Amino acid sequence: MSEPEASLEQQLRAAMVGCRVRVFPAFPSPAELFDGLAAACRDLGIEEWDQYAERGAVARLEAEVGELLGKPAAYFPSGTMAQQVALRIHADAAGNRRVAIPDLSHLLRHEDDGPRILQDLQVEHITTGREIATKAHLDAIPGPLAACLVELPLRDAGCLLPSFEDLTELSDACRQRGIAFHVDGARIWESQQWFDRPLAEIAGVADSVYVSFYKGLGGLAGAALLGDEDFVAQARLWRHRMGGTLYRSTAEAVSALVGLRDRLPRLAECVEWGRQMAAALPAYVTVQPQVPHINTFLLYAVGDPEAVNRRLLETVTADSLAFSLPWKAAEEPGRVVTEVTVAPNALALDPADIAGRFATLLA
Numbered sequence: 001m002s003e004p005e006a007s008l009e010q011q012l013r014a015a016m017v018g019c020r021v022r023v024f025p026a027f028p029s030p031a032e033l034f035d036g037l038a039a040a041c042r043d044l045g046i047e048e049w050d051q052y053a054e055r056g057a058v059a060r061l062e063a064e065v066g067e068l069l070g071k072p073a074a075y076f077p078s079g080t081m082a083q084q085v086a087l088r089i090h091a092d093a094a095g096n097r098r099v100a101i102p103d104l105s106h107l108l109r110h111e112d113d114g115p116r117i118l119q120d121l122q123v124e125h126i127t128t129g130r131e132i133a134t135k136a137h138l139d140a141i142p143g144p145l146a147a148c149l150v151e152l153p154l155r156d157a158g159c160l161l162p163s164f165e166d167l168t169e170l171s172d173a174c175r176q177r178g179i180a181f182h183v184d185g186a187r188i189w190e191s192q193q194w195f196d197r198p199l200a201e202i203a204g205v206a207d208s209v210y211v212s213f214y215k216g217l218g219g220l221a222g223a224a225l226l227g228d229e230d231f232v233a234q235a236r237l238w239r240h241r242m243g244g245t246l247y248r249s250t251a252e253a254v255s256a257l258v259g260l261r262d263r264l265p266r267l268a269e270c271v272e273w274g275r276q277m278a279a280a281l282p283a284y285v286t287v288q289p290q291v292p293h294i295n296t297f298l299l300y301a302v303g304d305p306e307a308v309n310r311r312l313l314e315t316v317t318a319d320s321l322a323f324s325l326p327w328k329a330a331e332e333p334g335r336v337v338t339e340v341t342v343a344p345n346a347l348a349l350d351p352a353d354i355a356g357r358f359a360t361l362l363a
Helices: 008-017 030-044 056-069 079-094 114-119 135-139 164-176 188-195 199-203 229-241 250-279 305-319 344-348 351-362
Strands: 073-076 098-101 122-125 147-151 180-185 208-212 223-226 286-288 296-302 335-341
Touching (some): 008 305, 030 250, 056 223, 056 250, 073 079, 073 229, 079 147, 079 180, 079 208, 079 223, 114 122, 147 164, 164 180, 180 188, 188 199, 188 208, 223 229, 250 344, 296 351
Parallel strands (some): 098 122, 147 180
16 A cells, blocks of 8 residues: 655655755754754763753753742653643642733643643733733733743744833733742743843843743753742742652753753844845745744735745745745735744854745745
C-alpha cells in the first residue's frame, strides 16, 4: 500500500529542514545537538548530574537566572505547569479564585482550559483582542482579584509590549488593591531592548515571573518561576505535587545555560534586524506591530494560503533559504498571515534582500 502524499505544509516544513540558511531559528539534528551539549558541559565545567532538580546544572541555572532577574528561581519542566502553579499560589494566598488575564493569553488559548479545570480559577478578561493591559483596564474590573497576569509580550497580538511607565502603573494599581501581579515572561529576554532597562528592573515590577528557556534562548525545554523566597518554596512544593520534579533535567538545563551565554547577548541585534526588514517591505505587506517590538511579529497580505505556500515551496527548494514559515488564512477573508521570528543565524543576511523575497512571494 503506497504512502499518502504529504500535505503542502508537510512538504514545506521538510524542505525547510534541508535549507542551508534560515531566518527563523534552526534546530540541529539530535546527534549534532547532543555533541554540542557534551562540549558545553566541558566548557561550562558541568561535571555533576542534577537529581530531582537539585544540584548540578539545574542549581547553576536557577542561580544565573535569579541573578539576572533579581529574584530567587525554581526550575520547571514546562511553562504550562509553571504558570498554573504561580496562579494557584496567589489564589490560595488570597482565598479567592478570581484572576485577570488577557483573552489572547497563552493560558486561555493554548492550554485546553487547564487553569480553570485543574486549578478551579475564575477568569476575568483584563483585555480582549489586541490591547495591552493598563491600569484603566484593571480599574474596569470591580471586586476582589487574587492575581493579574500580563504576557510580555502579548504573542498572539503580534508580540505587543506596553511602555515601562504603563507597566509600572499597572503594577502599582495591583499592589494598591492587594492583587498579586504575575508576568508571563516567556519572551522577556527578547523584550529587554524595548524597555531599555536591566532584566532585574523589568522583573522587579512583578510579584512573580515566568521565563522560558526554549524560545529566544533556544534551549531543549524548561522554564523557571521567580518570586520571593516563600513563593519559590511553595512553587517547588507544587512542582513536586504535579509531577514536575523529574529525575534528570541536566540536558535541558545545560542547553538553557548555553542560551544565556550565547543567544541572550545577540537578541537585541535580532530585534534591530527584524525592524530593518519590516521597514523595507512594500506597502502591500502589513506588519503587526508596524515597528516590531521584539524579534517576533506578524505579516499580513492579500492572498490565498495554498497559492502563497506553493510559491514559497518553489522558492525555498530552489534557493535553500528558509525565510518564511507556512502562511495561513487570516481572520479577514482574502488575506494570509505568518509569524516571523528573527534568530541569530539571520544576522549574516541582508534584511533588505529578505524583504524583497517577501515582496516577490506576495506580489
